[in-house]
Structure formats: structure tokens, C-alpha cells
Amino acid sequence: MEQPEEQISPLMDLHPSGRVGFVRRWRMLFQNIRTYRFFIRQLVRINILTEFKRSFIGLSWLFIVPILAVLVWILLNGAGIVEPGDTAIPYPAYVLLSTSIWGFFADIYKSSSTLFSNNGRIMIMTHFPREVLIVEKVIVHLIRFSVPFAINLIVLLYFGVKLSWVALLFPIALIPLLLVGLGLGLIGALLKIVAVDLSNLMDEGIRLLMFITPIVYAPKIQLGWLSDIVHLNPMTYLVGFCRDVLTQGTFYEARNYLICSLVALVFFLFVMRIFKASESRILERLINI
């Protein structure tokens, strides 16, 4: 078949799939996010509103649940629960804060690790850049974290914790935790489709990780071998630094924290590279449920 003369515009690959360099990959990523920002807004809206759509008090639920949790802690404190280890602030406040910082990490892991398994259907029916789902997960996560956290802060003040100006650094100090949680979550999301055994192991691993991180006990607690593990665990520094910045205005193990943060950043960039290289390959392995 001969080509007609009027065909001037040359044909190019409809879906370029060649490997791209670091700078180009991230530039394309941000471009896609910009183009689809209205979609991201819709996704966040759906995520936050769906569970409250049929409720009469609606978004108030976002506040009620954490307030109840706080009440439980105040009651336990009043009953005189034991003082494990030497914590600088009242024990209930310490645990409250530690668990919510841990939650900041664990929740983003949990929500991003279901990226493919929960959104598989729309991903296979409509073509849109998948990174918008990551951005949605992060935004929803930040909203869901900050509401209970604000309530926790009020409790801290009630327990007489004085905040210094260093506390303003707290949101920035959280970033490495977000990167680690998101990075692990995205790997988990890929594995959930092709390697269920590994992803189950990973979920359990994250749960165990909490016990070797000083969350419900103080970092100084002496427990022999456990202390050694705690010191080797990077999460100790990532969580501890955030907590101390907020409650005491000090920098807990700043050097270790910075090293861990740097590793977290490199790890996240590496995961994004794997994610971009394999996202559509995962979709063809998806068995629609």
C-alpha cells in the first residue's frame, strides 16, 4: 500500500516506553500531577467523604474517634499506670505522641501498599498517570494524620508539656518517615500483585518493627539484646528525633537521624524508579476480582 502524499506529520510512538533519565522522569511526573490536579482533588474528596456521606454528623467523626482515644489515655493515667523507663514527659503523653508518630509511618505504608489491589479496576479501565494515586494517598494521609494529631497536641499542653520554637520544625522532621513509609508501601503494592507471600511477610514485618522501636517504652530502657536491636534500628532515630523536636525542643541523635534521612531519600527515589518501570507490567498481571 503506497503512502499518500498529504501525510506530512510523521507518526511517533503513541506511548513512549523507552527508559528515561532521572531528571526527565521527575519532570514528567510533576507535569502529569499538574495536568491531573483536579482529578487528585476529586480522589481526595471521594476518599474523605465516602464514609461520612450517609452520616448525619458527617466529618465530625474525624474528631470524635481521636477524642475518645485521648479520653482512654487520660483515664488510664488517672488510674496510675506504671512508669516504664525514664521518660521526660508524662507517660501517657509520651505513648500518645509516639504512637501517633509511628502511625504517621505505618498508615502511609498501609494505604500505599493497596494502591494496585484497591484501584486495579479503574486503572485497567482508564488510562491516567498512576502517580496521581500516590499523590492522593499522601494528601489523604496528611489530612487524616493532622486532625487527631492536633487533638493530641492539646492533650500534651494539658499535661503541662511546654513547646519551644524548635517544635515548628516538627512537620519537616516527619518527611523522612513519610518517604520510608511510602517507599516500602509502593514495594508492598507491587508485591501484593505478583508475590503475595512476600507482601504478607512485609506487612507482618512492619508490625514487628514497632516493637523494636521505642514507642511504648523509652529509648533508655535496659533490656539487654533488645536495646542492641533498638540501637541498630533506623526507625529509632527517625521517630525519636521527631518526638524530641516536638516535646523537648532538642535534637535526638541528630547525626544518626540525618544519615537515616539521607538513606530514606535515596531509597524513595530508587523505589519510584522501580515503580515507574513496572507499573503497567503489574496491571497486566492483575486478575480482576
Add this chain to the structure above:
Amino acid sequence: MNEKVLISIQGLSKKFSKDIKYNMYYGIKDLLYDGLMLQNTQKEVLRKREFWALKDINFDLREGEILGVVGTNGSGKTTLMRLIAGIYPLEIGSIKGVANLKVTAIFALRSGMQFLFTGRENIYIKGSMYGMSKEALDAKMDFIESFSELGDKLDRPYGNYSSGMRARLAYSIAVATEPDVFIIDEALAVGDSLFKAKCLEHLKQYVQQKGKAVIFISNNIRKVMKVASRVAVLDKGQLIHQSEDVPAALDYYIRNCLKHLGEEQLKDQLQKIKEYDM
């Protein structure tokens, strides 16, 4: 046949795994190859327990045409469209198009629609999924309202819509994206006759515009006959026939489906198909 080529497909193949465990195993393997940026030597051959979902597909889509793609269930129609839409990764062959070609594909009308949100909210949700901005959707709101003919029902929860109403809304949103190439995969199987007729009429006018074309996937022979300007027949992942003589191509398709039958039975079956589907 000297209209401009919008999409050109050359030597396109796609393989899938027949077995769920092998599916996972190859998934991990391919993932490692991609992750470590290694050359995958097994890309173009069948591995154990794999089959060709599409094999060596070649065709062009030209400006102004409505290409009807027919084939029995499982012949690879949707896989082909997912490759064109960019959902599945392209491994073997090429899919080329003119620069900045906008493709909208609708596979399942329902996907992505939110039951607890109103029809109007769903316009924003689904429209933005196609990459439209709020301004673009607001500008299209009147069009969607009138095309779907849903009127004040747009402010009711989508979950309370009948399947026909859902189809009307979802189809109208897809039309509002004004793509260059519109892929309709069985999406017009629902909806009442009035609406279907309107859609088919709209498609015919749509491709009159410059640089537009439609790929219409359907098992409904009568619809393809009415709307298509060219027909491609898929059978077990292979493109076995394409022609601008639509009735002849459809006849070829039916006879191919029934080729295992004897002369007598063939006549009988053809009669039945004529009676029920034409």
C-alpha cells in the same frame, strides 16, 4: 483511502499466562528484569503455560472512519484496545500515532463512578479521570446535561440510577472529552434504543470533523453494520480479515465462527442469526 493515518499498528503481539501461579512467577521475573534494567531475552517467545492473546496485528486507523472491530468473546478485542489506550505495556510491535493524539477509551462505563455521589459530582470525578480540568468540565456541563437528557436527575445520587441512566451519564462524559480517537468497547450495549440511536448518529457526525476517528468494538452485528465504515475481524488473537465492504466482512466473520459446521447446519445457524441479530 487517502485520508490521513491517525494510528498505525505494526506487528503488534501480546502474550498472557494461562495459569495463575505462572502468572505470578513471570510477574516477579519481569519485575526484576525491569527493576534491574536487564535485557529480557524471553520477551518475544512463549514461555511455559503462556499463549498469544494477540499475534502480529497490523492495521491503520484513518481520519474520518469508524472502524468496527468484531470477534467472538475472548478473541483479543479488549486487549488490543487496552494496548492502544496505553494501559498494558507494549512489548512486541509498535503503535504509532500523529503527534499529540488524544485517545479516549471507554471499556466499562461504570468504572470509577461513585455510588454515594450525585450525577453532577460524578461528572467531575469521571471527567477529571480523563484528564479534564474543572474549567473544561464546567464549560462542558451544559453539553453533558443535554446529551444525557438526565435533567434534574443529575442531582440525585448516582447509586439510585438505573443501568440505562448510568450508561447515559458515563457515555456523555466520555463524549465530552472530545478525543481525536474514540474507542468504544461494548459501551453501547446498555441504554435504551432512543439513546443508542442518538449515540450512533452522533458518532457518524463526529468523524466528519477534521482529524477524528472512532474504533467501535461490538458483538452486535446489526450495530456494526449500521455504523462502521470498515470492519476488522479478530479470531484467536489474529486479525483475519479487514475490509471496507462492511456487509461482506460481517458475513465473513459469521461464516468463520461457524466454519466447523456442516453445510446444512450452517444454513440453519445463519437463519437464526438473521432472525435475532440483524
